[in-house]
Amino acid sequence: MLAQQLLNGLVVGSTYALFALGFTLMFGVLGVINLVYGFYLSLGAFIALFATQAGLSIWLALPAAALTTGVIAVVLDGLLLTPLRKAKAPELSSLMVTLGGTLFLYSLANLLFSTDIRRFPVGVVDATAYDIAGMRVSMTQLLIMGAVVVMVSALLFVMRGTRLGLGLRAMAERPDTAELMGVDSASLVRLVSLICGTLAGACGVLIGLNYNAIQPYMGEVMMLKGFAVIILGGLGDIRGALIGGLLIGMLETLTAGYIASTWKDAVGFVVLVLTLWIRPSGLFGRLAAKRA
Amino acid sequence: MPEFVLPEVIDDFLFTYQNLVYSLGIHGLLALSMYVVLAVGQLSLGQAAFMGLGAYASALLTLKLGWSLPAALAGAMLIPAAAALIIGSPTLRLSGVYLALATIGLGEVQRLAFVNSDFTGGALGLSGIPTKAGLVSIYGSLLVALVLLVLVARSKIGRAMEAMREDELAAGALGINLPAYKLGALVASAMLAGLAGGLNAHVSSFISPNDYGFDAAVTILSFALLGGLGSPFAPILGAVILTLLPEVLRSLANYRGLVSGSIIVIAVMFMPRGLLIWRMGRIGVSSRRPS
Numbered sequence: 001m002l003a004q005q006l007l008n009g010l011v012v013g014s015t016y017a018l019f020a021l022g023f024t025l026m027f028g029v030l031g032v033i034n035l036v037y038g039f040y041l042s043l044g045a046f047i048a049l050f051a052t053q054a055g056l057s058i059w060l061a062l063p064a065a066a067l068t069t070g071v072i073a074v075v076l077d078g079l080l081l082t083p084l085r086k087a088k089a090p091e092l093s094s095l096m097v098t099l100g101g102t103l104f105l106y107s108l109a110n111l112l113f114s115t116d117i118r119r120f121p122v123g124v125v126d127a128t129a130y131d132i133a134g135m136r137v138s139m140t141q142l143l144i145m146g147a148v149v150v151m152v153s154a155l156l157f158v159m160r161g162t163r164l165g166l167g168l169r170a171m172a173e174r175p176d177t178a179e180l181m182g183v184d185s186a187s188l189v190r191l192v193s194l195i196c197g198t199l200a201g202a203c204g205v206l207i208g209l210n211y212n213a214i215q216p217y218m219g220e221v222m223m224l225k226g227f228a229v230i231i232l233g234g235l236g237d238i239r240g241a242l243i244g245g246l247l248i249g250m251l252e253t254l255t256a257g258y259i260a261s262t263w264k265d266a267v268g269f270v271v272l273v274l275t276l277w278i279r280p281s282g283l284f285g286r287l288a289a290k291r292a
Numbered sequence: 293m294p295e296f297v298l299p300e301v302i303d304d305f306l307f308t309y310q311n312l313v314y315s316l317g318i319h320g321l322l323a324l325s326m327y328v329v330l331a332v333g334q335l336s337l338g339q340a341a342f343m344g345l346g347a348y349a350s351a352l353l354t355l356k357l358g359w360s361l362p363a364a365l366a367g368a369m370l371i372p373a374a375a376a377l378i379i380g381s382p383t384l385r386l387s388g389v390y391l392a393l394a395t396i397g398l399g400e401v402q403r404l405a406f407v408n409s410d411f412t413g414g415a416l417g418l419s420g421i422p423t424k425a426g427l428v429s430i431y432g433s434l435l436v437a438l439v440l441l442v443l444v445a446r447s448k449i450g451r452a453m454e455a456m457r458e459d460e461l462a463a464g465a466l467g468i469n470l471p472a473y474k475l476g477a478l479v480a481s482a483m484l485a486g487l488a489g490g491l492n493a494h495v496s497s498f499i500s501p502n503d504y505g506f507d508a509a510v511t512i513l514s515f516a517l518l519g520g521l522g523s524p525f526a527p528i529l530g531a532v533i534l535t536l537l538p539e540v541l542r543s544l545a546n547y548r549g550l551v552s553g554s555i556i557v558i559a560v561m562f563m564p565r566g567l568l569i570w571r572m573g574r575i576g577v578s579s580r581r582p583s
Contacts, residue, residue, distance in 0.1 A: 033389050083561060092335045092388050093560050096517065099337070100556025103510045107549025220506065224400050227393040235389070262408045269401040272394060276382040280390070 004135050005257045006250060011141045013249020014148040015207050019222055020229035020241040021155065022199035028236030029172045029192050031091070035098040036076055037200055038219035038226070039105045044069040044201025045208040045218060046109075049118055058124050058209075062147065066202035073197025074190050076101070085189070109216035118214045125209060144206045151202060152242065155195070159238065168192065172236065221265070228268030232275050234282030243283065312539060314495045317430035318488050319535045323515035323527035324437050325484035330516055331445075332477045333457040334388055338379065338395030339485045339512045341402050342372035344504030346486025347493040348412055351421045354494070361424040361494060365433075368490025369483040376482035377475070384474040391478075399509055406501035417500030418493075425494035433487055434528075441524040453477070457521070485512075507549060514552040517559040520566015529567060 019041065026034050048065035052058060080101050084094050126139045159165040167188055170178035179185050200219075207222070208214045229248055233240020248268055256264040275282060322339060329336040346368035353364040379398055383390040406412045413419075444450050452473060455463040464470050493499050511534070519530025534552065538544050544551060559566065 033393070080557065093564070095335060095389060095392055096513070097557055097560045099510055099513070100553045100560070103507065103549050104553030104557065107547070107553060224397055227397055231393065266401050266404050269397040272397055273379070276390065276394060280382055280386055
């Protein structure tokens with residue numbers, strides 16, 4: 001029973017980790033809290049839904065939806081944030097712009113798609129479940145964990161093992177100096193938006209598969225968990241986002257299993273407030289840089 | 293509250309547009325509550341949550357304990373103030389994004405708590421709240437809040453707040469106690485929002501846990517951003533415009549989210565000073581100064 005709970009928590013947690021990874025990367029490199037990020041998740045889920053309804057297999061629909069979301073993220077970032085970046089506007093202006101953009105986009109999605117819950121076509125993922133050491137593992141859960149492992153390893157390789165990653169880390173550290181060293185910041189900004197949009201879009205598809213429920217506001221629910229994860233892990237810290245995501249996913253599943261399922265959505269907020277009181281820099285954050 | 297006898301024309305007008313007149317005043321109070329936080333350069337997205345706390349607190353105090361309106365409204369101010377202290381004291385020492393993130397979370401967890409508790413009426417909310425508030429209590433509160441904020445804005449405190457908003461580092465170097473001002477502003481703003489919530493509960497007689505979510509928080513922010521932060525009058529102007537707009541253009545009513553969303557984007561990108569750009573002077577200082 002406990003092992004099964006922990007396994008389910010691991011699956012949920014790995015989607016949180018994936019989601020928070022893009023969110024924290026955006027903050028780390030671009031220095032903005034982009035609230036539209038949650039909408040990318042809904043967008044990815046809807047694109048994959050329409051693609052599978054049109055007869056595409058999930059193996060194609062997942063990467064296609066993720067990449068399309070990534071491209072849309074680049075466009076939205078160019079429209080909303082690039083002008084502010086050029087004007088060197090304060091941190092909170094970009095937060096407010098993305099807040100307005102979020103409300104606009106969700107309202108639009110609500111008008112277009114209504115808030116009805118939609119489901120993937122039957123049999124989009126093989127429904128068989130496997131029995132591993134007494135735990136039931138469904139094909140969907142294996143797909144989710146496999147996809148998360150592939151994407152996280154790819155991202156870590158890019159960040160740690162390539163010149164591109166070196167440029168990104170330099171930009172996160174000191175944007176002005178990085179530019180002087182020949183880092184093309186404008187194209188890296190687009191690249192980060194592409195990566196983050198892709199991660200969020202993929203995460204939307206995976207979460208849609210996990211609960212088999214898709215509706216426009218699914219991204220907003222995830223944003224709250226995303227805040228909790230990145231504050232627990234430390235703003236801008238990749239390792240923190242991974243560990244924080246897994247921890248919160250497992251805590252939620254255990255709360256649902258042993259306390260009451262209605263309270264599982266409160267776990268993130270409780271963790272967030274406790275982190276701020278006890279260790280505001282998060283598990284891995286560097287406090288000095290962020291003190292006001 | 294004493295009832296004044298109003299001329300018949302005004303009486304008729306009020307009868308027809310009663311709800312609109314009430315919500316203008318309540319939205320004015322909410323706009324002021326947003327202004328207080330933005331005026332020190334912070335962003336709170338918990339104004340709707342504070343309003344909801346105030347509404348539930350005052351409604352429960354009158355329904356379960358039979359308190360009078362002024363006492364219940366005092367409760368509606370104190371309970372959100374306590375929530376603001378809990379959220380604000382750790383976050384306001386950090387950079388501004390922490391407060392924004394924590395207050396978004398507050399709204400959501402509070403909705404969860406109201407929906408899941410029988411004491412607060414669950415998902416159905418609370419009904420049968422005595423409609424004890426009215427024109428006098430709403431506009432009286434608005435007037436008192438406005439006068440207080442104008443006095444603050446014209447004082448030394450107002451200058452400190454403006455300095456913080458323009459350049460926090462410089463303001464801190466000049467000896468302004470940044471965390472104290474920020475926490476004070478957040479608590480004051482939570483009290484104003486709670487008061488607005490309490491008044492709203494006592495004119496509409498019904499409150500539901502879903503009225504104080506993310507959309508409401510963003511709409512309150514759009515009041516202040518449209519009006520501007522030059523003086524306390526500016527956010528009220530924003531609230532009046534954004535409250536009247538859907539009434540005048542009925543076809544807009546379904547597109548509220550689109551309208552408030554675009555207003556925020558446009559306001560931040562193209563008119564960061566808002567519509568009412570006039571700035572208030574300070575008591576005892578001539579108004580001649582470089583703009």
